[in-house]
Structures are given as C-alpha cells and as structure tokens.
Amino acid sequence: MTERMVDSGTSENDGRGGGKPEGPPPAPATPVAEPRAAAQPAPAAPRAEPTAAPRPEPQPAPAVDASFEARASRFTAALPEALRRIPFTASVVVVTLVVGVVARTVWTPIWREAWFHQVAYGLPGLREGKIWTLLTGWFFYLTPGQYLSGLIMFAIIVGACEMRLGTRAVAVAAVAGEIGGILLASLLVWALSATSWPWAVALTQVRDVGFTTGALTVLAVTTAALRSPWRLRVRAALWFYVTVAFLFEGTLSDVAHAIAVVIGVLVGQRLFGVEPGFGPRTRRETRMLAFGGLIALGLTELVVLLFPGRGPFGSVAGLAGPTADVVIDLVIIAVVANALRVGKKWAWWLTVLYGLLNIGAAALALVAIFTGNLPTGAPLLLGSALLWLGEIGLLVFNRGAFRVPLRRRVPGGVAAAEGDSMARARALLMAVGGSTMSWMTTWPEMRYYFMADGRGYVGYERHAGVALALSDPVVPDGTIADAVAEFTRRAEQGGLTPCLFSVTDAAADAARTAGWRTVQIAEDTIIDLAGLAFKGKKWQDVRSALNKAKRESITFRMTTLAEEPFAVLAQVRAISEQWVGEKGLPEMGFTLGGVDEALDPAVKVGLAIDNTGSIHGVASWLPVYAEGGQVRGWTLDVMRRRDDGFRSVMEFMIASACLSFQQTGAEFVSLSGAPLARSEQSGEELDRTDRLLDKLGASLEPFYGFRSLHAFKAKFAPRYEPIHLAFRDEADLPRIGVALTRAYLPDATPRQLLAAGLSARGEQADAGVR
Structure with a gap:
C-alpha cells in the first residue's frame, strides 16, 4: 500500500520510485495480446426417446451451477444496499477512476506527465506555494499497477471501516489523516534535513501522490471500535507494517503512514474506544503477540536481506556481512519461538538476553557511524535493533505471562523435569483424591513439592519470596498435618515464606494445630446431585431459563473441548477474549483458569448452542477425584457468555450440566468460591485481616464482579463450605x-x-x- 515516491530532480532513483527524467519519455512498446476465443458452452445432447430396450438415463446436471447462480443473484441484489452504506468510499473510488481515465494516468505513469509537479504533494510543492497539492494528489497513483492495487485496498479497508463507524467519522478521519499526515511528514523531513542526514535531505526533493495515508488513518481509528482479540491483532499488524516500511524503505509516504497511524490510534481510542488500554488483555494474547512478533522479526530480516531497499540508515544492497547475523537470528528464533508461545520462562530469558545483545551491537555500530566509520551491515543492524527493542518491551512489560518453569521444586526438595512432575502430580491426585480445587494444581504455572514418602505433593506458586500453596495438600487421608509440617520446613530451608491458600477446614485445622493463623477468604458453593429435580419455588429462575432456552432452540452439549473442530474452538476463544477485554484490569490467573486450561482432555466443557451453530455460552468443569481414581464431582471454572446472546445462558448451562453429571453418577458439583467474596456475617465482628480482605474484594468488584458472582450462585440453593487462608503470623x-x-x-x-x-x-x- 505504500506509494512509491518520485524525485523532483532530473534522474530516476534506484528503482523504488521513478524520478522524472529529462526530456520526453521514450514511447513504450505496445504489447500485442493474442486474441482468445470465448469459451462457448457445449450443446446439450438430445435426450433419446424411450424404446423397448432399456437405456441409461443421462446424468442430471450438477447442483453447483444452481448454487453458484443463487449466490450470484443474492450478491447482485445486496450490492446496491452495500454501496448505499459506503457512499464516501464509493465516491472516492469512482472519482479517482474518472480522473485517471481523463488524465490517461490509468495506463501511463503520472511522473512522465509534464503537469505532474502541479498535482503531486511533498515539501517541494509546499515551498513553491502549491498548497492545493495536498488535495489534488489524492486522486492519482504513480503507476498503472498502483491504480489497481491502491483502489482495491482503499475500497476494502475504508469500505469496511465506513460500515463500522459511519460515513461522517470515516470521511473526517480520511481527509484529516491524509492532509495532516503528509503535512507533518513534510515538515518533519524539512526539520531533519538541517542535520545533513542524507535520507532526510533526499526526501526534501520528493513528490508523491495517492490516498493511502488517509486509508491507514481510517483503519487506525477504527481499531478502537473492535473487540478483543481483533483490536490488538489489527493494531499489531498495522504498527508492524508501518515500522518495517519506515525502517527499511523510508519513503515520504512511509513517514506519513507512521505519523497517521500513531495519531489515529490515540484519537480513535479517545473517541470510539470500546475497551480500555492499548496492550494485550490475556496471557494467550500476550504470548501469541510475542510469538508472532518474533517470527515476523526473523522473516523481515530475511526478506530485507534478499530484497534490499534504502531506508533512513542507508541501503543494505550488496552487503554480505549481515548474512551470518540473520542466519543466527533465525536459528535462535526457531529454538525459542514455540516455547515463548506456551509461556516458558527460559524462552523469555533467552529472548530478552539475545535481544539485548542485538541492541548492544547496534549501539556500537551507531557509535562507529558518528565517528565516521560505517560498519558493514549497519543499516540492517540498526533497523533490526529497533524491532528487537519493541519485542523486548512487550516481553518485559508483560513478563507475568511467561511463568511456566523448566523445573519445579521447593528449595531443598527434589527437582523434576516439567513433564515428569506434572504427570506424577496427576497420577498422585487420581490415586489419593483431592478437594474441589485440587485439579488447579495441575495447571502449567504450578511448581510441586513431593512428599519424602512419595505418597503425595503440595502444588504451589512462588512469588515475592512466598511459597503460595494452592488448595489442600494432595496426600492420603490423615496425613495433611504431616504434609503441612514437611512443606513448611522445606520452604523455610529455601528462604521462602510458606502460605496455604484456598484450603478446606481439614487443612486449616492442621495449620492452626501447628500454631498458624487462618482467615476465611471465600465459600465453596456445593450442589448435591442426589435427588436434584429443580422443583419448587426456589428453583423458579432455573426452570424459567431451561424453558426459555427450549423456546429459543438453544441446546446444551457436554463435550471435550480439545476434540471439537476449529470452528467451535474459535468461537469459544472469541467469547472468552471479548469478556476479558471488557475488564478494566488484566486477566486474572492462579485459581481462575481460561480456555487453555479448558483444553485439557480431562476437563469437561458445556456449550450452549443455537440452531445455526452459534455458541452463546461456555462453561468448563474440572474433575474432583476420590481415592482410587473415581471422579466423584466436578468444579466450575471458566464461565463466559456472548454479549448479544441468550440472556439466561448461565443459569441454563449450570442447570443442564447438573442434570448431565447426575446421569453419570457424580455426587456433587462445585460452583467454586468467588475470590474475596462470602456470605454476610450478621452479628459477627470481623478482625483486621478480615476487613483488609473485605476492602480488597470491594475494590475489585467493579472490575471482576466477584461478589455479584457469589450472589448469582445463590440461585442454585447450594450448601456452603468455608475456604481459608493460612499463614504463620x-x-x-x-x-x-x-x-x-x-x-x-x-x-x-x-x-x-x-x-x-x-x-x-x-x-x-x-x-x-x-
């Protein structure tokens, strides 16, 4: 989409933008095309008359033709309505084509015309007082090929944005972005030319045409109206495009594009933003962005090396020196990219360190440039260093998304490889059983301390010098007190502060016996499935949800998400990431899972689906094991709904899941405990610690709705079991x-x-x- 630039001097440039040559241009050779006869449909064979001898009937015509005709008919009927929705886009495309035909620039490069300087914008035009060029340059492209590509891209990008934001907003953004982008780019180039920078000096003589700056401005503004994850994906692609084009091409249009996109994103977020902030909202978004950025960085270095250009730091054409550097970069990227995608901590460290090494090498090259010695490969090295700087910034500011350890242990315990330790923990959990939250200890960020007798483990995370154990120790009955004492001793030997989080009464009693303090932080909401029938007044809301779902043709399906086709998984991810994107704080972790955790084959997922195949809600259920490997219950984890979907979908999914699990012989389902939320304690004075947790829960309520969730679960008439935090003092x-x-x-x-x-x-x- 980048317009090629034309020098206002007397000779053509290096082939990236034809400069206006002296004298009349040579007459181009007119290609003669071979005439092609139009393909005529074969005449249909006459149908044979029936005779006494049976003859095979001719095969019927395939239904594809009828289907194609139907689709073509619907498209033709919908086209006038679509054009009425994008009057600005259609007008610009039509006017540009008409002007191009009248001026003959549709088939002849405009820079060959004697009047080119009268319509092309740029610093030369501003110096000559031709202010009108900021308007006339919109309706031309430098070459006939750019007419085709430029108008198609303009129609697609601006047309889609106009349907999203409306004609007035898009027209203002396009006009302001085109004029402002070109004007600011010209003034910036003029200011930089005073430093005798060769790149800036060369751009002061450039004239250009095209409307791509306005189109990219419109796209940048419209990204604010997109929901996660598409908002970040489009912005990332847009930022990467303008950055790479600026660093390795550096045309006047590339400068204008960069300025317009930055301003467009900021203004769009202020006026049309549907979600707060600019960065990724989920760990998966962060990891995928880091993964994609790393792959794109390597491919950019390779493409620039094979197809060199001339950017602000000079040309990389004919440089053999950087080849080895690019090969090394590609090897490193191939090694760490996938590990970065799944959040490995070692990949985070290796990427950051290698990126800093690239930036350090570029800094040395920059010093050499200022001393008058231009090192071989400096243009590519400097441009790549800026890309590495962006990648490192993403990793450093979102380092919490890359916490999956290579080895898991409490200092003083036995280290185990990640895959081995997780498999061992799962096997122990199935063998000895666990609480309603024990399955969360099998999630990737967990570390493990295995008991000295090998019959159990404690799952924990390590933060701020604290060994934060999650749920009860997974050990045989009657040994919880011993497990707490052993875990405490090992943690203290490693200089860590032990803490037990979200434990049941059994673990809390063991901690209090050891002299610890405990405080209730939540309540587990349990629905017993024996005899459950949703009858009576207290189940009125649940019955209404089930009946309404039946009337609206919403069905429930209990499935294993990992076995579902891509179309289902894509819908589930979109619903989840849209929900997270609406929050004012980042995605939460620890006891709150996401789609990645729901992809575990041992986890069941309930889907609410309409008769068109659209998913209205998703809820994942974690297994609760009894001793011997029998699943005795299920715990609710992910619970997300579509904004414009069936309103009572949550009640419908939970009720349907209860009936489904009841048929499989499960004893109960746990709706889990909402963090920092519990029932009202009438007549009971809260101590200081309780008040601190109560205050924290109130402050997070506007963002995550823990207390509202706790109140919602009361519709299912559960029984409550306290959940505690245990600490030494x-x-x-x-x-x-x-x-x-x-x-x-x-x-x-x-x-x-x-x-x-x-x-x-x-x-x-x-x-x-x-």
Whole structure:
C-alpha cells in the first residue's frame, strides 16, 4: 500500500520510485495480446426417446451451477444496499477512476506527465506555494499497477471501516489523516534535513501522490471500535507494517503512514474506544503477540536481506556481512519461538538476553557511524535493533505471562523435569483424591513439592519470596498435618515464606494445630446431585431459563473441548477474549483458569448452542477425584457468555450440566468460591485481616464482579463450605499480599504491586503489628 515516491530532480532513483527524467519519455512498446476465443458452452445432447430396450438415463446436471447462480443473484441484489452504506468510499473510488481515465494516468505513469509537479504533494510543492497539492494528489497513483492495487485496498479497508463507524467519522478521519499526515511528514523531513542526514535531505526533493495515508488513518481509528482479540491483532499488524516500511524503505509516504497511524490510534481510542488500554488483555494474547512478533522479526530480516531497499540508515544492497547475523537470528528464533508461545520462562530469558545483545551491537555500530566509520551491515543492524527493542518491551512489560518453569521444586526438595512432575502430580491426585480445587494444581504455572514418602505433593506458586500453596495438600487421608509440617520446613530451608491458600477446614485445622493463623477468604458453593429435580419455588429462575432456552432452540452439549473442530474452538476463544477485554484490569490467573486450561482432555466443557451453530455460552468443569481414581464431582471454572446472546445462558448451562453429571453418577458439583467474596456475617465482628480482605474484594468488584458472582450462585440453593487462608503470623501478611497480587494479576505493573504492598502494610500498622 505504500506509494512509491518520485524525485523532483532530473534522474530516476534506484528503482523504488521513478524520478522524472529529462526530456520526453521514450514511447513504450505496445504489447500485442493474442486474441482468445470465448469459451462457448457445449450443446446439450438430445435426450433419446424411450424404446423397448432399456437405456441409461443421462446424468442430471450438477447442483453447483444452481448454487453458484443463487449466490450470484443474492450478491447482485445486496450490492446496491452495500454501496448505499459506503457512499464516501464509493465516491472516492469512482472519482479517482474518472480522473485517471481523463488524465490517461490509468495506463501511463503520472511522473512522465509534464503537469505532474502541479498535482503531486511533498515539501517541494509546499515551498513553491502549491498548497492545493495536498488535495489534488489524492486522486492519482504513480503507476498503472498502483491504480489497481491502491483502489482495491482503499475500497476494502475504508469500505469496511465506513460500515463500522459511519460515513461522517470515516470521511473526517480520511481527509484529516491524509492532509495532516503528509503535512507533518513534510515538515518533519524539512526539520531533519538541517542535520545533513542524507535520507532526510533526499526526501526534501520528493513528490508523491495517492490516498493511502488517509486509508491507514481510517483503519487506525477504527481499531478502537473492535473487540478483543481483533483490536490488538489489527493494531499489531498495522504498527508492524508501518515500522518495517519506515525502517527499511523510508519513503515520504512511509513517514506519513507512521505519523497517521500513531495519531489515529490515540484519537480513535479517545473517541470510539470500546475497551480500555492499548496492550494485550490475556496471557494467550500476550504470548501469541510475542510469538508472532518474533517470527515476523526473523522473516523481515530475511526478506530485507534478499530484497534490499534504502531506508533512513542507508541501503543494505550488496552487503554480505549481515548474512551470518540473520542466519543466527533465525536459528535462535526457531529454538525459542514455540516455547515463548506456551509461556516458558527460559524462552523469555533467552529472548530478552539475545535481544539485548542485538541492541548492544547496534549501539556500537551507531557509535562507529558518528565517528565516521560505517560498519558493514549497519543499516540492517540498526533497523533490526529497533524491532528487537519493541519485542523486548512487550516481553518485559508483560513478563507475568511467561511463568511456566523448566523445573519445579521447593528449595531443598527434589527437582523434576516439567513433564515428569506434572504427570506424577496427576497420577498422585487420581490415586489419593483431592478437594474441589485440587485439579488447579495441575495447571502449567504450578511448581510441586513431593512428599519424602512419595505418597503425595503440595502444588504451589512462588512469588515475592512466598511459597503460595494452592488448595489442600494432595496426600492420603490423615496425613495433611504431616504434609503441612514437611512443606513448611522445606520452604523455610529455601528462604521462602510458606502460605496455604484456598484450603478446606481439614487443612486449616492442621495449620492452626501447628500454631498458624487462618482467615476465611471465600465459600465453596456445593450442589448435591442426589435427588436434584429443580422443583419448587426456589428453583423458579432455573426452570424459567431451561424453558426459555427450549423456546429459543438453544441446546446444551457436554463435550471435550480439545476434540471439537476449529470452528467451535474459535468461537469459544472469541467469547472468552471479548469478556476479558471488557475488564478494566488484566486477566486474572492462579485459581481462575481460561480456555487453555479448558483444553485439557480431562476437563469437561458445556456449550450452549443455537440452531445455526452459534455458541452463546461456555462453561468448563474440572474433575474432583476420590481415592482410587473415581471422579466423584466436578468444579466450575471458566464461565463466559456472548454479549448479544441468550440472556439466561448461565443459569441454563449450570442447570443442564447438573442434570448431565447426575446421569453419570457424580455426587456433587462445585460452583467454586468467588475470590474475596462470602456470605454476610450478621452479628459477627470481623478482625483486621478480615476487613483488609473485605476492602480488597470491594475494590475489585467493579472490575471482576466477584461478589455479584457469589450472589448469582445463590440461585442454585447450594450448601456452603468455608475456604481459608493460612499463614504463620501477621508479619507475613504484606509479603503474602504482594504474592497473591502477582499470582492473580501476573501482568500487573510494579506500580500496582507497590500500591498493594503499601495498602497491606497500612492495614497491618492499624492493627498494631510491629
């Protein structure tokens, strides 16, 4: 989409943009095309008359033709309506074609015309007082090939955006973006030319035409109206395109594109933003963005090396030196890219270190340039370093998404390879059984401490010097107290603060016996399935949801998500990422899973689907094992719905799942405990720690709705079982508070973590703890 530039001098440039040559242009040879006869349909064979001897009937004509005719007819009928929705786009395309035909630039390069300088924009035109060129340059393209590609891209991009934002917003964005982008780019080039920078000096003599800056401005503005994950994907592709084009081509249009896209994204977010912020909202988005950026970086280096251009740092044509550097980069990228995609910590470290090495080499090259010695390959090295800088920035500011360890252990325990330790933990969990939250200890970010007798383990995460154990120790009955004592001893030997989070009464009692303090942080909501029939007044809302779903042809299907086709998985991911994108804080982790965790073959997923195949809601269920490997219940994890879908889909999915699990012989389902939410404690005075957790839950309520979720679950008349936090003494609370913040908000900034720590310390001081 980048317009090629034309020098206002007297000779053609290096082939990327034809300069206006002296004298009349040579007459082009007119190609003579061989006439092709139009393909005529073969006449149909006459149908034979029936005779006494049976004859085979001719095969009927395939239904493809009828189907194609039907689709063509629908397209023809819908075309006038579509054109009425994009009057600005259609007008620009039609006017540009008419002007091109009248001026003959549709089949002749415009830079060959004597009047080219009267219509082309750029710094030369501004110096000559030809302000009108900021308008006339829109309706031309430099070459006939650019007419075809430029108008097609304009129609697709601006047309789609016009249907999304409306004609007025798109017209204003396109006109302001084109004029402002070209004007600011010309002024920037003029200012930089005072430094005698050869690239900037050359651009002061360039004239250009085209409307691509306006089109990219419209696209940048429209991204703000997109929902996750498409908002970030389109922005990432747009930013990468303008950055690479600027670094390795550096035309006047590339400068204008970069300026217009940056301003367009900022203005669009302010005026049309449907989600807060600019960065990724989920761990998967972050990992995929890092993975895609790394692959694109390697491919860019390879393409630039094979098809060199001339950018702000000079030309890379004919440079043999950078070949080895590019090959090394590609090898490193091939090694770490997939590991980065799944969030491996070692891949994060290797990528950051190697990126810093590239940036350091570029810094040395920059120093050499200022001393007058241009190193071989410096243009490619400097451009690549800026791309590496963006990749490293993404990784550093979102480092919480890359926490999957290579080895998992408490210092002093036995280290195990990641795959071995996870498989061992799963086997132990199935053998000895666990609580309603024990399956969460098999998630990728978990570390494991295996008991000395080999009969159980403690799953934990490590943050801020805290060994944050999740759920009860997975050990045989009657040995929880021994497991707590052993885990505590090993953690302290490694210099870690032990903590038990989301444990049942059994683990809390064992901790209190050892002298620890405990506090209730949530309530597990249990629905017993024996005899469940949804009869009576208390089940009125649930019955209404089931009946309404039947009337609207919404059906329920319990499935294994990993076995579903791509179309189903894509819908599930889109629903989940849209839900996360609407929150004001990043995606939470630790006890809150996502689609990646729901892809585990052992996890069941309920889908609410209409008769067109559209998914209205998704809910995943984690197995709860009894001793001996029998699944005795299921715990609700992911619960997401489509914004414009069936309103009562949550009640419908939970009720349908209860009936489905009841038929398989399950004893109960757990709707899980909403973090930092519990029933009202009438008549009971809360202590300082309780009030701290109560205040934290209230502050997060507008973003995640924990308490609203807890109230919603009450519709299913559950019984409640308390969930506790166990800690040695109040002096550990500030560190535990930071650890929990990092566990639940792995993408939180240091400033947010500091605020959490200060808040916890303030509450501790109020409690009189020193």
